[in-house]
Amino acid sequence: MNPIDHLSIDLHAAYSPMTFSNSTETGTEYAFAPAIHGELFSGQHSTPYAAVGLQYVHASIGNA
Numbered sequence: 017m018n019p020i021d022h023l024s025i026d027l028h029a030a031y032s033p034m035t036f037s038n039s040t041e042t043g044t045e046y047a048f049a050p051a052i053h054g055e056l057f058s059g060q061h062s063t064p065y066a067a068v069g070l071q072y073v074h075a076s077i078g079n080a
Contacts, residue, residue, distance in 0.1 A: 022056075024052070024065075025051075025053075042078070045075040047074075051067045053065045
């Protein structure tokens with residue numbers, strides 16, 4: 017999403033089921049990572065950029 021020139025907002029999300037080869041336990045993992053990109057050149061497909069973001073990950077295994 018590009019609200020203004022030279023600025024982009026991204027949101028990455030992930031879900032991953034986990035299994036362990038030495039156990040019968042299973043689990044799940046969720047991750048979210050929003051970021052703001054400042055782009056050097058506007059309107060081009062390949063441009064240098066800098067990004068600032070934050071990552072949140074939650075993992076649960078078994079009944080814990």
